[in-house]
Amino acid sequence: MPGNRNVKNVQEHIIISPIGHLDPHLIRQVVQEVHRITGYDALAASVLQDVDFAFEPSRDQHCSTPILEKLADAAPPGAVKILAICSVDLFIPILTFVYGEAQLGGKACIISTHRLSEGLGTARSDIFIRRVVKEAIHELGHTFNLRHCKDHNCCMHYCRTIKDVDRKTHHLCRYCKVLLEDEMKSMSKI
């Protein structure tokens, strides 16, 4: 639609959507870090009530791919990206489980806290929060077209074990930072 291109009536933002019951403090932390790293306004809003539709009885897990499609469809105007956080165990058909999944260069991503409390007690823990924040930034990074990074400290590093997650930071390395800026620039051109 010519002429309409640059009209933005809603401020662009990233939505953090908790699914099911999650610690509000945790969500606040994610919101804060997402804003800090991407520069976008980040706000918590529940976009999907439940993910029952994605439940796979034979595996007793939820498939993340259809959730991403629903999320992307449900994204309100102005939401450039949408990150869901759930506590159920996620999988994609070829793999036994995933910490999260993202549409590469797309709109939606999701992370699960299910496996992130490994080795930790039930009490609210900073280590747990840090893990969730890292995985959140990681999956969001994929929606900004970032791929896995070989730098062990970079948030886009693919972690095999929870130990790897604890070792990496929630920051992007200098390469990934540049690539993120590239992607944002090209987004603002469209």
Place this chain on the structure above:
Amino acid sequence: MDKTKILIVDDELIMRESLSGWLKRDGHVVVSAASGEDAMRMLKNSRFDILLVDIKMEGMSGLDVLRLVKESDPDVAVVMITAYGSISTAVEAMKKGAYDYLLKPFDPDALGVLIDKITEHQAQARENIFLREQYQERTRFESMIGQSIAMQKIFDMIEDVGPMESTVLISGETGTGKGLAAKAIHTKSSRSGGPFVAVNCGAIPGHIMESELFGHQKGAFTDAKETKKGRLEMAHGGTLFLDEIGEISMRMQIDLLHVLEDRVFYRVGGTQPHEAYFRVIAATNRNVEDAVKQGVLREDLYYRLNVVSFRMPALRERKEDIPLLAEHFLHRFSQETNKPVKMITREAIDDMMLYEWPGNVRELENAVERAVVVGKGPSIMPQDLPIFCHENVQHSRHRSLSEVEKAHIFDILRECGWNISKSAQILSIDRSTLYSKIKRYNLEKPT
């Protein structure tokens, strides 16, 4: 670019999609085929480093795919994907040359570890070839020959830009003299007393490029026994020639841009900033605008490099230079080899004028060199020219396809001085394909 190319062969859409999604996020180039037949068709047109093949499929089975792939290209790593019921088949596949098998659904780390292991293996193999064949360009400071209007324009250009400090981007097909032009610009500059350091971005494997360019600090990685200066440091006060800039990885492009903007860089594993002042001349035989459009070459780096640019004309666009160049090379090689070859016959020149010279001046140079070496009389005859290699044609009648392929690859490699990128370009295959064929045919650079 050193990206791993992966082909997924599975008849189940959902498996293809979830696997390819994961692998793409992991940074690989991924293509999927819905059947063994489709896969074989795709393999005709492009080469893959890794094949992930489902064992049970309608039509052609996974084992059939494995067998055919291994016959045509043993260096491709084939990983079988199997359901619980068919483990015994997977074990059989291992005996027939499969790299490994994965039981689906598999653990994400099992997949990650396996892909990393394979790519490391393959990179190692490439590095070995690189080190063994350690590519060496003829390093004479040659004068450039040419009477054509096209070449006269190039000479004017070199005179003009030489004394300027600006970055220069030279484009043009392989063997047109981009390297020579870069040296000439250096010679005409105020830095001519300083070093001229060439980096062939296409010849150096991706994973050792970083330390080649930036150097490394002792202990930066396992092999870093000593602190080593990189080529940037060596170019201080002179000219850095970045040859085949189109082959450089995204990461290196980001670093290079940084250096060009701030003149500051870090050695691998080092924290101390180093400053280096040098002029950059870059060359590429790709179409640069296309490379930018495809996202292979960063736009910002391109603008940095493209301050002044010109294109070297192909030899077929200036055929009037052929006799002159041929005479020039004849003179040089007859002196070097001490053979009294005095002239090139009219007929041989005619043949040369008819030929299109896809390898341009380098190919002509190599053709003349070969003719001087193999020629029997005082003058070069048409049959001394490899382009119309009359003897070879006859001998090849009873040779198998792979024998002919081997011989042809060897010829091209020799003509290109064992420069992998150039040879690959002439052969119209990618570098990794050429690497694997060199390995497969056990080709070695004669010493």
